[in-house]
Amino acid sequence: MKDLYIRYGHKKLFFDVPEGFNILDVADFEDNPVLSDTKNLTINALDNPVDALPLEKQLRPSDRIAILIEDNTRNSPKKEILKHLLERLARISIPESNIIIIVALGTHEALTSKEMIMTYGEEVINDYTIINHDPLSPDLMPVGKLVSGTVVRINRLAYEADFRIGIGSIFPHPLNGFGGGGKIMFPGISNFDAILEHHMRYAFRKIVLGGLTPNPFYEEVTALASAGRLDFIINSVLDHNDNLYNVVAGHPVNAHTKGAGICKKLVSKTFKNRADITIISAFPYTQATQLMKPLEPASIITKEQGVIILTGKCTSAFRMGYLDACLAFREKYKGRLKEALFDFFNSGQRIISGGAPELNMSIAQVILALESYRVILFSGEVPQDDAEKLGFISAATIEDAIHKSAQFIPYPTVNVVPSGGVIIPELE
Helix, strand or coil: CCCEEEEECCEEEEECCCCCCEEEEECCCCCCCCCCCHHHHHHHHHHCCECCCCHHHHCCCCCCEEEEECCCCCCCCHHHHHHHHHHHHHHCCCCHHHEEEEECCCCCCCCCHHHHHHHHCHHHHHHCEEEECCCCCCCCEEEEECCCCCEEEECHHHHHCCEEEEEEEECEECCCEECCHHHHCCCCCECHHHHHHHHHHHCCCCCCCCCCCCCHHHHHHHHHHHHCCCCEEEEEEECCCCCEEEEEEECCCHHHHHHHHHHHHHHEEEECCCEEEEEEECCCCCCHHHHHCCHHHHHHCEEEEEEEEEECCCCCCCCCCHHHHHHHHHHHCCCCHHHHHHHHHHCCCCCCCCCCHHHHHHHHHHHHHHHHCEEEEECCCCCHHHHHHHCCEEECCHHHHHHHHHHHCCCCEEEEECCHHHCEEEEC
């Protein structure tokens, strides 16, 4: 058997399991021997867009361009892709003053000036106008409606532009199937109320990780991106190491579909059976609330009432109110967590009062996992008190986590997922 390890930050943390532990499957993907060439992949994608004309044949020097770009929550080569896009727009003779760059935050926290420089480069910050999207801005412009009738509004500067280009990345997403594509517009540059309602309407209801159709969450995102006139995308396809594998560009739906197909082949893994225990890393996620995302793929390959050992390096504290809201919900609705969760969402009620959609989705992942599994958390940066407020069992090391899991199931079957944030698990 291969040496067992999980990704902890950017390191591999090796471990052994006791006698009597039966390893079923290890999601150990082959590494690319050479890192992909961002420049050549980006240029090739721009030269050969999917179901769209090259930018040189679509744009005029007088056009006003809005570039919608993802924030710093993913390790995509967005800085270099943006650089090559701006060079191409310069060759079309579009002046810098005609280009606005909008950080498509959705409801994420705004980037600081320092984060802007680190994420997009000092030259870009100095030479171009770049702003954080504000989902609560009073001047957002209406472009469509949710199925409920709620009006969807987008950033005024993108609305008023002649052409909109989205830069994002493609990786498995628990709600949208995959990141990238139309998400750069909705929720990326849209209004808070519509984003919140959309998430709460569809979250964790008959949505398959890595599935685009049928997927009502994705389908509404795509429709709203079209209504908002997203004209062109450039998307990185990321591998299991969160490194660039390929770049797709062109039609917002068709280029994204092509990229999602590439990504699915890269990160899909078939497991023989559900295991008693799944050991899974949160890699590449390191922000506190995003550590919960691998709980969904873990639930696919773990037996009911089994144990999930969740591991991950944590580089941020939990947002204010998150832990207390999670604790209060668990205590109040003990014995009917899942039912209560969907009662909340169906009525438009948030678990964390006033909290952004992503915080409520994160707590929902915790609640759904606790409904069916014991969760043991090993993260050297998360205090024991914090883990216990979540409802998790805290472990000091990966070995400690394994020892604690054996107390519940002495002779278990085990699945191991070294990179749980970038996997699409399937059962035979």
